Amino acid sequence: MTTRTASARYDGLGKDGKGHVSTQSGVLNDNAYGFGTRFGDEPGTNPEELVAAAHASCFTMALSFALAAAGHSDGTLETKAAVKLDKDGDGFKVSRSDLTLVASIAGIDAAEFDRIAQEAKANCPISKLLTAEITLDAKLT
Template sequence: MTTRTGSARYDGLGKDGKGHVSTQSGVLSDSPYGFNTRFEDEPGTNPEELIAAAHASCFTMALSFALAGAGHADGTLETKAAVKLEKDGAGFKVTRSDLTLTASVPGIDQAEFDRIAQEAKANCPISKLLNAEITLQASLT
């Protein structure tokens, strides 16, 4: 079992509050977040952006290992994830994560590529974590 940690601190409340988020690895270290970074254009991060990065990286790694397991030795995979945050009654809800994949894998046909990509989408740990619709648009070049 592997455990990774992240932490957040929020000083003040509501729109006037300011937060900072950090990760165990130090990739994020007191990175600012708050209402203005989440809903406006202030520099900093937000939870949805972090989930999108986690989902894109998890799916891409899962696909890489699945392709290698199917006997493919080389390739390039690039994934973007767009996480949707929508109003849900009095609050908000993450409703979906749209994955867009561009890949170059020599020697693979479209049917095999699609099958392996869909399996990776369904089985990456972050896909399993999210209780939202997850879509995938994949293109092979």
């Protein structure tokens, strides 16, 4: 089992608050996020962008491994994920993640490619996460 971590801090509340997010690897290190980065043009990141990066990279790697397992050894895969945030009653919800793939794989036909790509989409860990159980251990100090 592998566990990776990230942390977020939010100082202030609501639209006036400012957040920072960091990852275990240091790729993100105290990067800004908040209302302005999520709904406006302020520099920084937001949760949907991070989910999109995770989904695009996970799917692309899963497809790469599936193609290799099917006997293919040469190719290039480029995936864009667009994660949509919609209004949901008084709040919001992530309603979808649209993957757009451009691939160049030597010696594959369209039917085999489509089958392998659909399986990779269904089986990449981030695709599975989007419907996974979520736990919470909350403490008030």
